[in-house]
Amino acid sequence: MALTVYDLAGARDDCRFSPYCWRVRLALAHKGLAAEFLPWRFTEKERLAFSGQGRVPVLVDGETVVSDSWAIMAYLDEAYPERPLFDTAQARAGALFLKFWTETVLQPALAPLVLNDVYGAIHEVDREYFRASREKAFGCRLEDLPGDAAARIAEVGRVLAPLRRALRTQPFLGGEAPSGADFLPYGAFQWAAVVSGTTFLAPDDPIAAWRQRVADWYGDALLIR
Amino acid sequence: MALTVYDLAGARDDCRFSPYCWRVRLALAHKGLAAEFLPWRFTEKERLAFSGQGRVPVLVDGETVVSDSWAIMAYLDEAYPERPLFDTAQARAGALFLKFWTETVLQPALAPLVLNDVYGAIHEVDREYFRASREKAFGCRLEDLPGDAAARIAEVGRVLAPLRRALRTQPFLGGEAPSGADFLPYGAFQWAAVVSGTTFLAPDDPIAAWRQRVADWYGDALLIR
Numbered sequence: 001m002a003l004t005v006y007d008l009a010g011a012r013d014d015c016r017f018s019p020y021c022w023r024v025r026l027a028l029a030h031k032g033l034a035a036e037f038l039p040w041r042f043t044e045k046e047r048l049a050f051s052g053q054g055r056v057p058v059l060v061d062g063e064t065v066v067s068d069s070w071a072i073m074a075y076l077d078e079a080y081p082e083r084p085l086f087d088t089a090q091a092r093a094g095a096l097f098l099k100f101w102t103e104t105v106l107q108p109a110l111a112p113l114v115l116n117d118v119y120g121a122i123h124e125v126d127r128e129y130f131r132a133s134r135e136k137a138f139g140c141r142l143e144d145l146p147g148d149a150a151a152r153i154a155e156v157g158r159v160l161a162p163l164r165r166a167l168r169t170q171p172f173l174g175g176e177a178p179s180g181a182d183f184l185p186y187g188a189f190q191w192a193a194v195v196s197g198t199t200f201l202a203p204d205d206p207i208a209a210w211r212q213r214v215a216d217w218y219g220d221a222l223l224i225r
Numbered sequence: 226m227a228l229t230v231y232d233l234a235g236a237r238d239d240c241r242f243s244p245y246c247w248r249v250r251l252a253l254a255h256k257g258l259a260a261e262f263l264p265w266r267f268t269e270k271e272r273l274a275f276s277g278q279g280r281v282p283v284l285v286d287g288e289t290v291v292s293d294s295w296a297i298m299a300y301l302d303e304a305y306p307e308r309p310l311f312d313t314a315q316a317r318a319g320a321l322f323l324k325f326w327t328e329t330v331l332q333p334a335l336a337p338l339v340l341n342d343v344y345g346a347i348h349e350v351d352r353e354y355f356r357a358s359r360e361k362a363f364g365c366r367l368e369d370l371p372g373d374a375a376a377r378i379a380e381v382g383r384v385l386a387p388l389r390r391a392l393r394t395q396p397f398l399g400g401e402a403p404s405g406a407d408f409l410p411y412g413a414f415q416w417a418a419v420v421s422g423t424t425f426l427a428p429d430d431p432i433a434a435w436r437q438r439v440a441d442w443y444g445d446a447l448l449i450r
Contacts, residue, residue, distance in 0.1 A: 091316035093400030098322055100387035162325035175318030 002036060003028065004060040006048060009039030010121040010195070014224045017118060017194040019107065020069040022187035024057045026214075027073050027180065029221035031083045035059075037224075042126040069187075070099060073180050085180030095181040098173070102184045109159045110192050110200075111138070112145040113152045117196035153200045160207060168206040171213055178217055186214055227261060228253070229285040231273060234264030235346040235420070239449045242343065242419040244332060245294040247412035249282045251439075252298050252405065254446035256308045260284075262449075267351040294412075295324060298405055310405030320406040323398070327409045334384045335417050335425075336363070337370040338377045342421035378425045385432060393431040396438055403442055411439055 005025070008018035016022075016037065028035050040047060045054040051067045059066045059075065066075045074092070077084050086092035115134055119142055122130055135141055147155065163185060166173060173181040189211055192198070201208040215222065230250070233243035241247075241262065253260050265272060270279040276292045283292045284300065291300045299317070302309050311317035340359055344367055347355055360366055372380065388410060391398060398406040414436055417423070426433040440447065 087315045088312045089401075090312045090399050090404050091319055093395055094316055094319045094323070094398060094404065094406045096394060097326075097387055097391040097398060097406075098319070100390035101322075101326065104386045104390065161329045162322055165325035165329065166322040169321060170318055173319060173322060174315050176314075179315050179319065181319045181322075 003033060005035050005037045006040045006051075006056045006058040006060075007037040008056050009041060009123070010118075011123045012121075013039045015121050015194060016224055017121065017191050018056060019102075019187035019191040021057045022190040023069040023180075023183045024059065024072050025222060026183040026186060026218065027076050027085055029218040030085060030178065030180075030183075031076060031080050032221075033076075033080060041123045043129050073183075077180075085183075087179075091179065091181075095179075095184065098181055099184050102188050105159050106163075106185060106188050107191070109152075109156045110188060112147055113149070113156065113198050113200060114192045114196045115145060116142055117198070118191075121195040149198070153198075156200045160205075164206050167210040172210065178214055182210075182214055186211065228258060230260050230262045231265045231276075231281045231283040231285075232262040233281050234266060234348070235343075236348045237346075238264045240346050240419060241449055242346065242416050243281060244327075244412035244416040246282045247415040248294040248405075248408045249284065249297050250447060251408040251411060251443065252301050252310055254443040255310060255403065255405075255408075256301060256305050257446075258301075258305060266348045268354050298408075302405075310408075312404075316404065316406075320404075320409065323406055324409050327413050330384050331388075331410060331413050332416070334377075334381045335413060337372055338374070338381065338423050338425060339417045339421045340370060341367055342423070343416075346420040374423070378423075381425045385430075389431050392435045397435065403439055407435075407439055411436065 005021070005028070007016050007021045007025070009016055016025075016039075025037065040056050048054050048056070048058055048067075051058045051065050053067050055067065057067070057069055057072060059072045061075075061079065064075070064079075066072045073085050077086060077092075086095065119127065119130060131142060138145060140146075170176070172178045173185075192200075201211075230246070230253070232241050232246045232250070234241055241250075241264075250262065265281050273279050273281070273283055273292075276283045276290050278292050280292065282294055282297060283290065284297045286300075286304065289300070289304075291297045298310050302311060302317075311320065340363075344352065344355060356367060363370060365371075395401070397403045398410075417425075426436075
């Protein structure tokens with residue numbers, strides 16, 4: 001049965017920058033499941049009408065439609081229990097804090113560094129929508145996001161302290177091998193890396209080494225095709 | 226075999242306020258293991274010489290001596306595998322981020338609110354040591370810690386966002402039942418609660434309800450005897 005994922009794309013079809021869609025790409029790679037990743041733009045709400053909501057990722061597996069990256073990860077572990085993302089309900093529950101930390105602390109810290117690069121990378125049909133929604137969320141024009149580059153990088157470095165400590169102690173958040181926990185912050189870093197040339201990790205940062213370990217672990221399975 | 230824990234105490238023997246010792250108390254309660262908790266003061270380094278270091282908690286189990294709360298939790302799961310704190314290696318590895326978040330984000334945010342109350346609660350033999358070590362760590366006198374009460378409470382409220390979101394979604398960090406993950410931030414809240422009357426959680430905060438659920442779950446097993 002072919003799996004299909006609706007996947008946020010920029011102006012170029014191969015620019016896939018959503019941190020939430022990256023979670024699903026990593027989850028499928030982890031399980032060794034092939035899928036077709038359809039490029040989708042923010043304003044193509046009608047293409048998702050079948051899912052009952054308007055955001056990606058959306059996974060279509062035969063008759064089953066699942067939206068929301070966390071729900072998709074749970075669905076995949078239920079429908080395809082081999083190579084689990086989380087090996088017990090407790091391990092999965094324990095990652096929920098990391099999910100919310102990624103969404104309420106890490107991604108907001110990265111946002112001032114990368115939002116203008118996202119704006120530059122998205123399809124022109126999405127620009128008006130993107131600018132209006134992000135400027136409403138941040139309460140200022142994209143050009144007036146707080147801080148200069150150095151201050152923004154320092155803030156990211158500050159909030160990364162607990163992640164750095166964890167990845168100095170063990171190779172992956174999942175321990176000796178990556179688990180679904182790793183995919184949560186990894187998705188956020190991909191969001192930044194895909195659209196932005198900004199470097200905010202020192203080469204000797206344990207987080208940089210971990211990003212390389214994850215990329216090496218999954219290899220070609222993460223390629224945008 | 227009787228278990229013994231060297232447990233940080235204040236001027237009163239029944240004032241047990243170390244967030245790290247609370248992790249061990251909770252872990253033993255979780256496993257239904259009885260232990261003797263010996264009151265210990267900061268300056269009684271020689272009483273811990275047998276452990277090869279100078280901090281509590283220290284667990285003594287027959288011939289085995291384990292220091293460091295995280296190592297003690299791992300030891301307990303190995304030596305007493307029933308009612309595991311973490312049900313798999315992956316679940317345990319996944320909690321390491323939460324451990325470091327508790328130590329590098331939550332506890333530092335709570336510190337300006339509670340350090341003077343700790344100072345008021347500790348034994349007089351510890352006062353000079355405590356003041357000197359904390360004033361060195363914070364770079365100011367205990368009386369000059371940053372912020373007024375309102376600003377400190379607001380800062381705690383801000384850093385608690387991801388914990389609040391997780392505990393609004395599920396009853397415990399371990400899911401439907403507490404796991405070792407719950408004990409990490411719970412220890413930090415006990416540190417504050419035992420010495421300080423400061424209220425920093427609104428009554429309807431999901432974190433307040435979770436604290437009550439944890440207390441109810443273990444009941445008398447958490448009593449200081």
